[in-house]
Amino acid sequence: MTATEVRARSTGRDPGPVRGVLLVVEHAWVWYRRNWRATAVSSILQPLLFLLAFGVGFGSLVEGGEGVAAATGGPSYLVWLAPALLAVSAAQTGVFESTYPVLSGFKWQRHYHGMTAGPVSPAQVALGHLAWVALKIAGCGAVYVGVIAVFGGVASAGIVVSLAAAVLTGVAVAAPVTAYSATLESEGAAFSVLFRFVVIPMTLFSGTFFPIDRLPGWVQPLAWVSPLWHGTEIARAAALDRWQPWAALGHAAYLLALLVLGAVLAARLYTRRLQP
Amino acid sequence: MQVVGDGLVQARGLRKRFGAFEAVRGIDVDVARGEVFGFLGPNGAGKSSTMRMIACVSPRSGGELQVLGMDPATDGPRIRARIGVVPQLDNLDQELTVRQNLEVYGRYFGLSRAHVRAKATELLEFVQLADRADDEVEPLSGGMKRRLTIARALVNDPELLLLDEPTTGLDPQARHLLWERLYRLKREGVTQIITTHYMDEAEQLCDRLVVMDGGLIVAEGSPAELIERYSTREVLELRFPTGAAPPAEALAPHADRVEALPDRLLLYTADGEHAQAAVASAGHRPLSALVRRSTLEDVFLRLTGRSLVE
Numbered sequence: 001m002t003a004t005e006v007r008a009r010s011t012g013r014d015p016g017p018v019r020g021v022l023l024v025v026e027h028a029w030v031w032y033r034r035n036w037r038a039t040a041v042s043s044i045l046q047p048l049l050f051l052l053a054f055g056v057g058f059g060s061l062v063e064g065g066e067g068v069a070a071a072t073g074g075p076s077y078l079v080w081l082a083p084a085l086l087a088v089s090a091a092q093t094g095v096f097e098s099t100y101p102v103l104s105g106f107k108w109q110r111h112y113h114g115m116t117a118g119p120v121s122p123a124q125v126a127l128g129h130l131a132w133v134a135l136k137i138a139g140c141g142a143v144y145v146g147v148i149a150v151f152g153g154v155a156s157a158g159i160v161v162s163l164a165a166a167v168l169t170g171v172a173v174a175a176p177v178t179a180y181s182a183t184l185e186s187e188g189a190a191f192s193v194l195f196r197f198v199v200i201p202m203t204l205f206s207g208t209f210f211p212i213d214r215l216p217g218w219v220q221p222l223a224w225v226s227p228l229w230h231g232t233e234i235a236r237a238a239a240l241d242r243w244q245p246w247a248a249l250g251h252a253a254y255l256l257a258l259l260v261l262g263a264v265l266a267a268r269l270y271t272r273r274l275q276p
Numbered sequence: 277m278q279v280v281g282d283g284l285v286q287a288r289g290l291r292k293r294f295g296a297f298e299a300v301r302g303i304d305v306d307v308a309r310g311e312v313f314g315f316l317g318p319n320g321a322g323k324s325s326t327m328r329m330i331a332c333v334s335p336r337s338g339g340e341l342q343v344l345g346m347d348p349a350t351d352g353p354r355i356r357a358r359i360g361v362v363p364q365l366d367n368l369d370q371e372l373t374v375r376q377n378l379e380v381y382g383r384y385f386g387l388s389r390a391h392v393r394a395k396a397t398e399l400l401e402f403v404q405l406a407d408r409a410d411d412e413v414e415p416l417s418g419g420m421k422r423r424l425t426i427a428r429a430l431v432n433d434p435e436l437l438l439l440d441e442p443t444t445g446l447d448p449q450a451r452h453l454l455w456e457r458l459y460r461l462k463r464e465g466v467t468q469i470i471t472t473h474y475m476d477e478a479e480q481l482c483d484r485l486v487v488m489d490g491g492l493i494v495a496e497g498s499p500a501e502l503i504e505r506y507s508t509r510e511v512l513e514l515r516f517p518t519g520a521a522p523p524a525e526a527l528a529p530h531a532d533r534v535e536a537l538p539d540r541l542l543l544y545t546a547d548g549e550h551a552q553a554a555v556a557s558a559g560h561r562p563l564s565a566l567v568r569r570s571t572l573e574d575v576f577l578r579l580t581g582r583s584l585v586e
Contacts, residue, residue: 009358010435011391015386030380034372110365111369112367115384117356118385120384
């Protein structure tokens with residue numbers, strides 16, 4: 001009944017809490033190196049179109065008007081807009097990367113099930129996903145900063161801090177969306193509802209293209225709950241060197257809270273789904 | 277729970293509940309090092325739920341369980357690091373190459389890049405996919421994907437390999453190739469646990485198996501032992517024209533036991549030829565008569581009153 005030889009100890013071992021998360025990032029990187037073209041449209045081309053349409057096109061229309069100078073507080077519309085565009089692009093990437101790719105891991109390709117058959121836990125997969133989204137936003141954002149600079153939209157080195165704020169914004173949005181995607185059994189209308197009724201209003205009413213004080217008073221609270229508004233406030237303060245430390249801390253705290261809450265929820269929901 | 281002997285897997289009164297439904301209702305299992313152990317049963321018998329508990333991806337609802345001498349509830353990651361899993365549904369990364377699937381997956385087991393590179397080359401030879409190494413997974417045939425899934429499960433040189441319905445959906449040629457590879461692994465000393473609802477697969481591969489039905493183990497032994505204990509040496513299968521089959525009782529005198537299936541009658545007897553002659557001389561005129569050896573299918577029918585594959 002027993003075989004002639006008995007196999008020795010397996011070569012596998014638990015990589016540990018941090019390394020397990022990094023290996024999920026490494027997996028995503030291997031995938032990205034092979035498949036980056038598939039997401040290049042949403043992560044590179046779309047931000048470029050926003051820059052051309054609003055920064056360059058729309059900007060030339062309004063440039064020189066008194067209203068614009070009053071709204072921007074001095075700098076050109078493009079310089080004023082650039083850090084906010086970084087944040088918008090980060091938030092959009094954060095949402096997109098946490099919808100279809102997450103559901104695919106559970107349901108279509110099911111590779112999440114394969115990953116967690118080994119020593120890595122569902123929570124590590126969830127955190128690794130968010131870490132990868134942060135890295136991707138940082139990488140695409142750095143390219144975007146270069147492009148914006150070519151068009152003359154970068155006024156100071158503070159844009160580097162803007163980029164950091166954008167990454168925080170993107171991953172803070174990604175975390176709860178990841179958790180939400182982990183609850184879905186099928187796509188249905190869930191993602192299109194999310195894009196139409198959350199992402200688009202958030203993009204339009206977070207002080208990206210005009211300051212929110214230009215909106216009717218009853219609309220402004222909408223901006224206050226929007227993570228993108230908080231991120232945009234930090235990004236813009238950094239780029240234009242208009243620091244208000246307490247305000248910036250408050251915005252950062254809001255985003256961090258959203259990130260932690262979303263990440264904890266995502267870790268739990270991944271566990272519930274992968275290890276029922 | 278005491279660790280007894282060299283058991284790789286030990287379960288006592290193991291249970292799994294999903295809400296009000298109890299999928300596994302208290303089973304005892306012992307799997308020794310080096311053996312190939314099978315869970316045989318129809319869909320919904322509790323085989324996969326049991327496998328998932330052993331694979332440490334599903335917490336048990338009751339009872340005791342030890343895998344590699346550790347408790348899945350507290351040592352899940354350490355156990356999972358040393359086992360290999362071939363799931364019922366393939367979960368390969370379709371957008372990576374065949375080789376990348378092995379390398380990326382191997383890295384999760386704490387293995388170095390150099391190690392997984394060498395291991396991937398070795399495993400691709402083993403499952404005969406070396407010539408497809410740099411192709412994407414998505415266009416591969418079902419049999420090739422299955423072989424890649426098995427190669428991936430071997431990337432950490434597991435001490436225990438869990439295979440959940442490994443050949444379901446494969447054509448006969450692909451099945452035989454896969455069985456041959458699993459047999460080679462057995463010779464190399466890899467302990468295997470297999471779930472299947474194919475009796476021929478269980479007979480081909482398993483040293484020992486348990487028959488599950490309704491979340492319980494209803495019999496245990498080697499395929500030969502089970503057949504000897506629960507069936508006769510031979511079976512006479514009789515087909516009659518629709519509506520013209522005699523009642524089972526009419527044929528009872530000619531066999532140890534008679535089972536009436538929708539399309540045929542099974543007469544269990546030590547000597548099928550003899551029974552066939554007796555049936556004929558009693559005046560019964562079946563459309564066809566076939567004498568064959570008993571299989572695990574017959575064991576299952578005896579134990580549960582139902583066929584395995586419906």
